[in-house]
Amino acid sequence: MTGLLIILCLLLIGIVVVQIGRLTELAVKIRGEGEAQLEVNDFQGKLMFAFMLLFLPACAISALYYQDSLLAYGPHTSASDHGALIDSSFNITLFFTSIVFFLTHIALFWFSYKYRGRSDAKAAFMPHDNKLELIWTAIPAIVMFYLVSDGLVTWNKVMADVPAEAVVGQDYTEIHAQGMQFAWNLRYPGPDGVLGATNYKMIDGLNPIGQDWNDVENLDDFHPSEIVLPVGKPVRVRITARDVLHNFYLPHFRVKMDAVPGMPTYFVFTPNTTTEEYRQRLGELDRDGNPLYPEWHEPFDETEPDGPRRWEAFDYELACAELCGKGHFSMRRVVKIVSQEEYEEWLGTQNSYYLSSIRNTDSDPFKGQLLDTEIKARKTEFNDNLQKALASEDDKIVKLQYISYETGSAKLTNLSKYELDNVVTAMNKYGALTIEVAGHTDNTGDAEANQALSQARAQTVADYLTGKGVSANRLRVVGYGQTKPTDTNETEIGRENNRRTEFEILTQ
Numbered sequence: 009m010t011g012l013l014i015i016l017c018l019l020l021i022g023i024v025v026v027q028i029g030r031l032t033e034l035a036v037k038i039r040g041e042g043e044a045q046l047e048v049n050d051f052q053g054k055l056m057f058a059f060m061l062l063f064l065p066a067c068a069i070s071a072l073y074y075q076d077s078l079l080a081y082g083p084h085t086s087a088s089d090h091g092a093l094i095d096s097s098f099n100i101t102l103f104f105t106s107i108v109f110f111l112t113h114i115a116l117f118w119f120s121y122k123y124r125g126r127s128d129a130k131a132a133f134m135p136h137d138n139k140l141e142l143i144w145t146a147i148p149a150i151v152m153f154y155l156v157s158d159g160l161v162t163w164n165k166v167m168a169d170v171p172a173e174a175v176v177g178q179d180y181t182e183i184h185a186q187g188m189q190f191a192w193n194l195r196y197p198g199p200d201g202v203l204g205a206t207n208y209k210m211i212d213g214l215n216p217i218g219q220d221w222n223d224v225e226n227l228d229d230f231h232p233s234e235i236v237l238p239v240g241k242p243v244r245v246r247i248t249a250r251d252v253l254h255n256f257y258l259p260h261f262r263v264k265m266d267a268v269p270g271m272p273t274y275f276v277f278t279p280n281t282t283t284e285e286y287r288q289r290l291g292e293l294d295r296d297g298n299p300l301y302p303e304w305h306e307p308f309d310e311t312e313p314d315g316p317r318r319w320e321a322f323d324y325e326l327a328c329a330e331l332c333g334k335g336h337f338s339m340r341r342v343v344k345i346v347s348q349e350e351y352e353e354w355l356g357t358q359n360s361y362y363l364s365s366i367r368n369t370d371s372d373p374f375k376g377q378l379l380d381t382e383i384k385a386r387k388t389e390f391n392d393n394l395q396k397a398l399a400s401e402d403d404k405i406v407k408l409q410y411i412s413y414e415t416g417s418a419k420l421t422n423l424s425k426y427e428l429d430n431v432v433t434a435m436n437k438y439g440a441l442t443i444e445v446a447g448h449t450d451n452t453g454d455a456e457a458n459q460a461l462s463q464a465r466a467q468t469v470a471d472y473l474t475g476k477g478v479s480a481n482r483l484r485v486v487g488y489g490q491t492k493p494t495d496t497n498e499t500e501i502g503r504e505n506n507r508r509t510e511f512e513i514l515t516q
């Protein structure tokens with residue numbers, strides 16, 4: 009029905025246009041062609057002038073009216089160091105182009121009006137004028153030279169890489185953003201400050217960025233869900249793309265760089281305004297206590313009129329500025345700029361992607377082995393426990409947490425040697441130390457068999473120690489079986505805690 013009405017309307021408009029055309033033709037016939045043409049010229053010329061009177065002020069007024077919503081104006085001054093340079097270059101360009109814009113449009117419409125066709129007017133012919141040529145070549149050339157050289161200087165400053173002597177992780181933070189349809193995969197370097205190597209061939213369901221797990225620098229890298237950065241510290245973003253062209257865009261920081269498949273790019277910038285400071289800026293009040301930017305004082309969520317204001321809920325954001333497909337809009341990530349202390353606190357809450365998702369899976373090249381960091385951590389834990397037992401009056405027992413045996417047997421697993429070597433080191437360090445090596449089991453199965461197994465296991469540990477040069481008369485070997493549980497035997501975890509090997513300090 010609506011379609012039919014639209015067609016009817018179009019048809020009627022068409023008929024009206026044709027009829028007007030016919031009327032004009034008739035009028036020309038009646039009054040003579042020349043006179044009608046002059047009337048049209050006069051009318052069109054005046055229309056041109058009227059248009060100028062509306063159009064140019066409208067341009068100026070709308071720019072002023074919306075200026076607080078534009079980047080670089082109102083509350084939106086740049087939140088990064090280099091951003092001020094870009095904004096000032098934009099303003100300089102805007103200044104000159106505005107002059108040209110207004111002058112040429114005044115000339116265009118004013119001349120169209122002033123020199124509209126009249127019966128008494130005659131065209132003036134001016135084939136050539138050296139002076140004019142010189143003026144309108146030289147002035148634009150000088151202005152363009154200035155704009156281009158200013159632009160180049162700014163460009164070189166904005167696009168500069170970190171200085172060659174700068175140390176990653178110390179002088180600047182390096183992070184990685186990989187664009188894909190339709191998300192940003194973010195990667196931070198972890199405590200070592202260095203991003204590990206990547207290879208696109210290694211990308212799979214478990215390894216979205218293609219990190220090479222043989223490179224130990226990858227093992228502490230983590231994948232945060234948002235970008236958090238400390239204020240005042242340079243950050244270098246490695247930008248890559250996994251499928252099509254994307255664009256890493258941080259509007260508030262004037263950071264914008266293509267993410268090109270097969271060609272890593274980068275951008276270095278220094279955030280200088282924390283999220284909280286930017287929020288304060290948006291929510292600022294004038295001297296009378298009225299909002300300086302009223303639109304930022306509207307409710308953030310329309311369904312919650314008393315909820316937080318827009319300025320309170322503001323967050324910087326990362327967008328994709330390339331139309332990369334139909335899910336393009338969803339490539340948004342929150343960006344937070346915080347103090348150095350808050351940043352370090354946040355770093356502490358992040359977990360290595362390798363340890364949480366890759367460790368001991370089939371993709372892990374170190375499956376079944378201990379990592380250096382794990383060996384160190386276990387050693388520290390052992391030494392802490394030993395020191396506690398040495399210092400304690402009544403609790404002289406040190407549990408050997410990381411010793412394990414093959415099921416139902418007294419054969420030590422490969423990884424047990426690290427914990428046992430810690431014991432050897434301790435025995436060598438403290439020459440007066442004598443210990444009782446004790447084996448314990450849970451209460452499943454036959455009590456006698458359990459006793460025998462615990463005895464055999466304690467003996468294996470003692471054999472390992474004597475094999476490493478610890479004198480046998482410093483060791484007493486006891487199998488307690490299921491007689492000394494430290495936890496309940498009702499739960500799996502409790503039973504696991506009861507199956508243990510430990511040693512008690514006899515003399516020190």
Ligand SMILES: [Cu+2]
Pocket residue numbers: 187188253254255328329330331332336339
């Ligand atoms: Cu994209």
